[in-house]
């Protein structure tokens with residue numbers, strides 16, 4: 001049984017197959033409408049979510065399956081002190097697969113050690129968010145036609161932004177990838193990403209503070225919000241929250257075929273005036289999240305359908 005806890009739990013070949021199936025799902029949704037009839041997905045969300053939880057639920061419903069779960073720790077028996085290990089042992093009897101989001105790094109990994117169903121990490125603290133990465137890879141491949149030979153700018157809260165950590169890990173396996181890491185000093189990527197992922201794999205990268213100076217180089221600009229919920233004090237958050245605001249003025253220096261991604265939710269970091277620019281891809285990105293999660297559910301339930309069937 002396979003769990004998805006880290007973006008590297010899937011090989012590059014497995015990711016290619018998943019993205020191919022996701023493309024096929026987008027183009028032939030009816031072919032997939034009954035495949036999960038009788039199967040149940042549990043969404044165990046100990047932390048707030050709009051896209052991840054609802055796109056997982058939409059994915060299972062689109063496949064003809066059913067859903068159950070909770071959307072906050074307060075509405076589950078975690079509020080009475082139940083452990084993740086006990087919860088997942090119980091849920092394993094209620095569902096065929098589960099997606100778990102938890103504020104503690106490593107909680108979905110612990111769950112996977114006690115589960116008898118596949119566990120998908122739907123975001124653990126400031127650590128990893130592998131299904132957002134699948135969404136991002138599908139979006140980039142759909143927009144640019146490739147996942148190699150790209151200069152990827154990542155901007156904002158690179159310290160706490162788990163989507164950034166997972167995306168760097170995953171893209172580091174493709175050839176010709178160069179990262180431009182745009183963050184204030186206090187929100188730079190964690191040391192383990194810099195040393196164990198980038199330097200260990202000889203991936204070219206630069207770290208800068210100003211967005212304007214690097215804009216013309218980028219093929220993708222991946223914006224992130226400053227993660228208020230991970231700060232120890234409100235003063236630091238208030239000081240850093242508007243470090244970057246992408247507006248039309250700054251976008252003028254970008255390539256005409258650069259795309260702007262954002263895992264969302266957005267706070268202030270992308271001006272709404274950008275939303276109608278053809279390069280703004282963040283709402284399309286959220287839609288791709290449904291297709292790729294459908295493909296992932298099929299794979300983990302071993303109900304794979306080849307894209308060319």
Ligand code: CP
Nearest residue numbers: 049050051052263264
């Ligand atoms: N991108 C993402 O994880 O969004 P949610 O927090 O709304 O799930």
